[in-house]
Amino acid sequence: MYLGVDIGSSSSKAVILNQDAKKIGEAILNIGTGSNGPQEVIGQALFQAGLQREAIRRTVVTGYGRMTFTSADRQITEISCHAKGVHFVMPNARTVIDIGGQDAKVICLDQSGNVGNFIMNEKCAAGTGRFLEVMARVLNCKLEDLSGLADRGDNGVTISSTCTVFAESEVISQLSMGQRIEDVALGAHCSIAQRIVGLCNRVNIVPEVVITGGVALNRNAVHCISEELKLPISRPDDPQGMGALGAALYALEFDKER
Amino acid sequence: MEEVKTSKQMLGELLDKHYSDALEAKKNGQLVAWATSISPQELLTTMGIHTVYPENHAAAIGARKCAPEFISHSKGNGYSVDICSYARVNLAYMELLHSEAGDIPKPDLIFCCNNICNTVIKWYENIAKELNIPMIVFDLPFNHEYEVSKQDVRYIKGQFLEAIQKLEEITGRKFDYDKFGEVMKISSETSVWWKKAAMKAMTKPSPLNGFDLFNYMATIVCMRGTTEGMDLFKLWYEQLCEKEAKGLGPWKPGEEEKYRVMWDGIACWPYLGPTYKTLRKYGINMVTSTYPDSWYIVYEQNDLDGMARAYSSNYVNRNLDFGVDNITKLVKDYQLDGIVYHSNRSCKLMDFRQFEVQRRVEANTGVPSVIFDGDQTDPSAFSLAQFETRIQALVEMMEKRKQMAGEK
Numbered sequence: 001m002y003l004g005v006d007i008g009s010s011s012s013k014a015v016i017l018n019q020d021a022k023k024i025g026e027a028i029l030n031i032g033t034g035s036n037g038p039q040e041v042i043g044q045a046l047f048q049a050g051l052q053r054e055a056i057r058r059t060v061v062t063g064y065g066r067m068t069f070t071s072a073d074r075q076i077t078e079i080s081c082h083a084k085g086v087h088f089v090m091p092n093a094r095t096v097i098d099i100g101g102q103d104a105k106v107i108c109l110d111q112s113g114n115v116g117n118f119i120m121n122e123k124c125a126a127g128t129g130r131f132l133e134v135m136a137r138v139l140n141c142k143l144e145d146l147s148g149l150a151d152r153g154d155n156g157v158t159i160s161s162t163c164t165v166f167a168e169s170e171v172i173s174q175l176s177m178g179q180r181i182e183d184v185a186l187g188a189h190c191s192i193a194q195r196i197v198g199l200c201n202r203v204n205i206v207p208e209v210v211i212t213g214g215v216a217l218n219r220n221a222v223h224c225i226s227e228e229l230k231l232p233i234s235r236p237d238d239p240q241g242m243g244a245l246g247a248a249l250y251a252l253e254f255d256k257e258r
Numbered sequence: 259m260e261e262v263k264t265s266k267q268m269l270g271e272l273l274d275k276h277y278s279d280a281l282e283a284k285k286n287g288q289l290v291a292w293a294t295s296i297s298p299q300e301l302l303t304t305m306g307i308h309t310v311y312p313e314n315h316a317a318a319i320g321a322r323k324c325a326p327e328f329i330s331h332s333k334g335n336g337y338s339v340d341i342c343s344y345a346r347v348n349l350a351y352m353e354l355l356h357s358e359a360g361d362i363p364k365p366d367l368i369f370c371c372n373n374i375c376n377t378v379i380k381w382y383e384n385i386a387k388e389l390n391i392p393m394i395v396f397d398l399p400f401n402h403e404y405e406v407s408k409q410d411v412r413y414i415k416g417q418f419l420e421a422i423q424k425l426e427e428i429t430g431r432k433f434d435y436d437k438f439g440e441v442m443k444i445s446s447e448t449s450v451w452w453k454k455a456a457m458k459a460m461t462k463p464s465p466l467n468g469f470d471l472f473n474y475m476a477t478i479v480c481m482r483g484t485t486e487g488m489d490l491f492k493l494w495y496e497q498l499c500e501k502e503a504k505g506l507g508p509w510k511p512g513e514e515e516k517y518r519v520m521w522d523g524i525a526c527w528p529y530l531g532p533t534y535k536t537l538r539k540y541g542i543n544m545v546t547s548t549y550p551d552s553w554y555i556v557y558e559q560n561d562l563d564g565m566a567r568a569y570s571s572n573y574v575n576r577n578l579d580f581g582v583d584n585i586t587k588l589v590k591d592y593q594l595d596g597i598v599y600h601s602n603r604s605c606k607l608m609d610f611r612q613f614e615v616q617r618r619v620e621a622n623t624g625v626p627s628v629i630f631d632g633d634q635t636d637p638s639a640f641s642l643a644q645f646e647t648r649i650q651a652l653v654e655m656m657e658k659r660k661q662m663a664g665e666k
């Protein structure tokens with residue numbers, strides 16, 4: 001059996017595949033690198049698959065915390081792993097927009113799923129999941145409710161600061177000026193969409209465009225990005241698990257190579 | 259037995275001497291100039307004016323991890339974080355006048371050439387104003403057309419002649435044109451040896467570890483007009499030839515040069531070691547950059563037109579088409595597998611066209627590349643983990659291309 005682990009900045013994911021690349025176990029936990037998240041998430045995936053650790057023939061780790069996870073056979077970047085995972089479930093994908101907790105990237109794939117090119121956000125948290133987390137906190141709502149809140153907005157309030165910290169104070173002042181919380185929430189989604197599309201514009205966007213990562217769960221954000229990009233965006237059933245899936249697929253491939 | 263010096267030892271000694279000579283000269287009441295890195299030092303060298311280079315000094319401060327103290331001092335003086343960090347370090351040094359990384363004497367004269375950027379104009383102007391010292395400016399217009407135009411050559415040459423006059427006034431001495439010819443000759447020759455050494459990296463595997471370019475750069479900036487500088491590059495060249503003849507690569511015997519990349523932009527001085535080690539860990543040798551050409555300032559002896567053209571032909575002063583052609587050629591000449599672009603928070607001019615250069619070079623060559631964020635001296639604008647992710651992703655792309663090429 002083949003294990004793929006994706007250790008992000010704010011969540012950990014694990015996928016287990018059998019010889020036929022069929023998913024037999026999967027888990028996700030909202031704690032990332034520097035915690036016991038990785039071990040726990042592997043335990044859960046094993047439990048689901050009804051396996052013991054010894055049953056795993058190969059492990060590949062990816063994600064921000066990949067360097068500190070020493071019990072894998074190999075570590076591969078999240079860029080290659082996301083590409084692999086997405087190509088496996090959506091072979092027509094040519095562009096992957098992945099928005100995680102602390103970075104955002106756009107990956108261009110060729111027909112065989114190879115990475116042709118990729119770009120990542122700058123060092124700061126603008127245009128990443130962290131931005132939405134901060135917005136949810138200021139708007140005093142749960143992260144998972146932010147999308148619904150924005151759905152009820154009519155006119156997105158413009159948030160001009162790209163810096164997450166400044167955007168936070170900008171939002172506070174908008175609220176104190178009497179803006180509706182729903183419109184501010186919508187504005188926050190538009191703002192992240194603009195940042196992401198700015199990133200997309202640096203490469204040649206070829207459909208089909210697929211979105212992955214934690215932010216893909218936020219329907220309003222996906223909608224805003226699609227509007228801004230003027231292209232439909234598809235989403236795999238399990239947008240957060242693509243990195244771990246790709247890692248597991250690599251684990252399977254390496255075993256065959258040997 | 260006579261000890262044979264390695265070029266590295268000589269490099270260290272020459273740099274030490276360069277700085278101590280300047281300090282000594284100042285003590286003895288001789289004139290000291292502060293000059294930009296690609297300025298017509300020939301004029302100062304001819305006049306016997308000791309010259310130090312604030313950009314180099316700031317880089318040294320950065321490499322010794324001493325920059326934060328200076329950066330925060332400048333911040334206190336009101337200089338924005340958006341200004342080039344070399345400028346912020348140097349403007350603070352002008353007041354603090356001491357760093358563990360080594361000292362340079364206070365200037366009596368400012369020598370500023372804007373063929374590298376326009377930030378230097380305001381930066382050096384501030385120094386001249388604050389210290390109330392003369393400033394000689396060379397305005398080398400950006401080349402919007404592919405080649406340096408005739409009228410620009412005339413304009414620049416006129417400025418050289420005017421600068422000579424000003425130097426005569428400042429020193430009260432006559433300009434020695436015979437010596438000038440000599441210095442021109444040495445400067446061009448030194449440039450030639452610098453480039454010849456750097457070009458040794460075209461061999462596969464490269465006998466040159468490309469990060470050495472960052473080290474030797476200090477001397478091509480500071481000592482281009484001196485015979486010592488020329489001897490250093492000759493020696494470096496010879497030693498590289500020896501390595502090449504033995505088929506040796508850039509690192510320890512047996513350590514394979516798996517990938518050859520170009521580095522675009524300035525080094526991240528505060529992280530020179532970590533960035534180097536990260537690349538080496540993956541078997542990546544940085545075989546070239548735009549540096550070898552930046553100090554390839556070559557012209558015929560006594561040819562002021564040629565000298566004007568050479569100074570204006572610096573890579574960053576040439577247009578986008580030239581930039582793209584230049585890198586496209588490097589990809590072929592050095593048999594590159596990839597390109598690493600440093601998106602340097604300090605250097606707006608270099609970053610400005612980077613995305614477009616990257617896009618076009620990729621279209622021309624098909625070679626994969628990555629951009630990472632950083633800064634030449636400000637340590638806060640760089641993250642090693644993010645750097646490594648990008649480098650590793652580049653490796654994965656380069657590996658895949660090699661595989662695919664092998665399958666064909």
Ligand code: SF4
Nearest residue numbers: 342374375377604605
């Ligand atoms: S680093 Fe860039 S901005 Fe700073 S002095 Fe050099 S060329 Fe100018």
